[in-house]
Amino acid sequence: MDNMTCHTIKSGVPKLSASEEEYLEAIYRRQTEGGERAKVKDLAKSLGVKGPSVVEMLMKLRDKGLVTYDRSGAVLTGQGMDQAVRVVLRHKLAERLLCDVFGHELPGVHEHACDFEHVLDDELTERIDALLKKPSTCPHGGIIPRLGGSSARVEGERLSNLGCGESCTVVVIPEERETVERLLSLNILPGSKVKVIEKLPRGAVMLQCGKTQIALSREIASKIIVSRGRGRIRARRRRGRN
């Protein structure tokens, strides 16, 4: 433990608590995925805490100069963004490490990585990054952000935004264990081709995947990022490897 504190002091970055990091991560996700301000209500929901504790924490982060915060929600400052990128990088690298090196199965890797990310420091993170040969995506298909790198925004469309009859290729799938388990068994993974065959207004989506029909809640469909048309993404990733 002492040893680790040493490293962080050396790298000149203030040490944040695990829950502060979780908040930064959550705000970062809102900002990059939806391009929106993170509202107190949404943060409370996604972190499973009460509204007042969110407000309290946002004040704390504001005092540290990591976010700006008003009634419409929170936005990361430049420094906050750097910190958040560090956390997300550690999280996604941890996922890759668990999956690729330790053979962890895909469902549940996100949850394990959540614990893992807080014990990694910058130096160790860099070594893992090198060991994994600087991967560009996490096991769920999301782009791994890097300091000074380009935006982590995945190019593509939310599956819930597609219309009836449109075909697409899955790029990113959600991360929660149960969701991944179900998607895995139905073969909806990054690279799978699916077609929207039925969509209820503000409601569920029905997909044709091979010869199977699968119904998804709107919430799940909005967390699946797809690219319209053929499997461009996967082909590109393959080439990147070779």
Add this chain to the structure above:
Amino acid sequence: MAAVGFEPAAEGAETRFLIILVWHMFNRKKTEIVMALAGTPNVGKSAIFHQITGADVIVSNYPGTTVELLEGRVKHRNYNVKVIDLPGVYSLGAVSEDELVARRAILEQQPDVIVNIADASNLERSLFLTLQLMELGRPMLVVLNMYDVALAKGTRPSPAKLSKKLGVPVVVTVATRGENVATAFDEAIKLAERGTGPKKVPLTGKDTEVGIMELAKEIDRSLATVPFNLSPRSLAVKLLEGDEHLIRAVADLPESEGVLKKARELAREIAGRHGEPSAYRIARERHGIAAMIAREVTEQVSARPRLSHRLDDITSNVRTGVPIMAAVFTALILILIYVGGFLEGLLVGAWGVFVSPSLHYLFDGLGDIGRVLDIGINQGIAGILAVMIPYILVFFLVFALLEDVGYLPRMAFVMDSAMHRIGLHGRAVVPMLGGFGCNVPAIMATRVLTTRRERLISNFLITMVPCSARTAVILGTVGFFLGIQYALVIYGIVLVLIFLVGLLLNRFLRGQISGMIMEMPPLRRPMIKPLLSKTWMRMKHFVYFATPLLIVGSLIIGALHVTGLLTAIVEPLSPLTSGWLGLPAVTIISLIYGFIRKEGALVLLVTIAGTPNLLQFMTPLQLFVFALVVTIYVPCVATIAALKQELGWKDAAMIGASTFLIALLVGGAFFHLNPLRL
């Protein structure tokens, strides 16, 4: 055995005993065959199961789970065949409880032959499981079922080509019409006799395969025994997939460190080469092989347009789906009211004319005991006839029909967004609809929901769903004596209450809603025999379990009545019954008994009233309030026990108390305000 008391003098007896033992074992092996039916959901597995086994079926929960396992026994030539119907699963992973049970049953019971039922109309999907089953190395038969559906869809898989590709025998069947099922069974028995597994297993991609073989060799070298008699190769695949269950099993073995280390190394290597985790890679390759084989063995023919396709579309489209759903529900209730009401009139009438007078005459000569028997048996059976057959049986039949047609998942799709309002999602729809039959299995079925919050909400709401017993009370009182519109009002009130409670729970419970991910099976024509057998299995519980309980309850009421003890219980609680709810004070007996069996409330009401014509005993308003209160107040004992098992005492008690208060509130309000002007 040999070490204890072994003396030369006893050698003869010992040898004889050994010979008998060996003969016995040999004989057992020769005549007992264990056959496991495995397949994805909705491939007609249970249709085949019922045709093979006939009526002799045992349903049991797999030890420690809520997953039901059907087991049937058949005599075939001179074999005793035990047929196990595994839960329908997409893969042999350790993800859902169903999958866990399927794989445990296969690994632990070590069937002599696996019959893998595949969907000929969606071969690619089925082959994913087929490939996993083949890796187990047991004798195996692939049954291409739903061949008619495949032809109608315009694909014709060739059994000969598939057999050649897979290296296992393939039989084509149409189970819905019973075509070829006997041949398939015969073939499976022959395979069990021969005892040879698949000749080869289709290989994965070259480098993955090299990794698998390397690990298999390591397993062969260092492990003395392989868990569950798996082949080294299949264990190797499972370890590379990161299968926790088997990793644990291997870790328990001596000298297993090397194997696990090797597995990690190879997994890393595969992951490094493909840029994705090895579990993921193997699954992808297996999907790939399944797709390739399916493509190669299938020939496209011209498709006939099918009615069921059009039905699939209109039941899941929002413009037509919602009205259809409403129509299905209305039809269900109307069938219950008219068919059930008709049957009730018929049965009670017949009992009253043909049996009741002679029983009455018989008991009359026995003094006080006779009076007890008259109330207990004569009235008790009249009450049972009024409830059990007309309403519960009819409900189970119609519900099994909806299930077998495959309509319920469509409802889940249509209702998903509405369910989000009450903190649930589409997956909760099927258990909640099941609650209309009986709350207990419905509560157990909520295990498909992933979060505790969802389970708490759905369990609470299910206890408020009028089960078939409560439907019997509603229809047997209000529906029968006051008219259908009043019965529908009660349903309306209950549905509104369910929605309100759902809104409140969603508002105040912490946590978030996950979401529905569900396969939609195509609609299909139901088969009569499995449908009837399913209905009978559900009905059996009511008949065998509830009937004696209800008659004993009626006898106790009779005894209390005759001895005058009834008033001792009735009086202290009369402020509640007659004061607040406006019911005759004696109905408290019926209400208390309703806690044990909900339909018992009606049966005992008939007993207390002393006549099946309840209007002679209660006013229309009293009947209405009675039905309303019985519908909502406290779930029955069995339901509470199920709640306790799923959620613990605290939540079970909370739910029981809440429903009791809601019932008092709503019932009292109706009596005092009488908004329907009854």
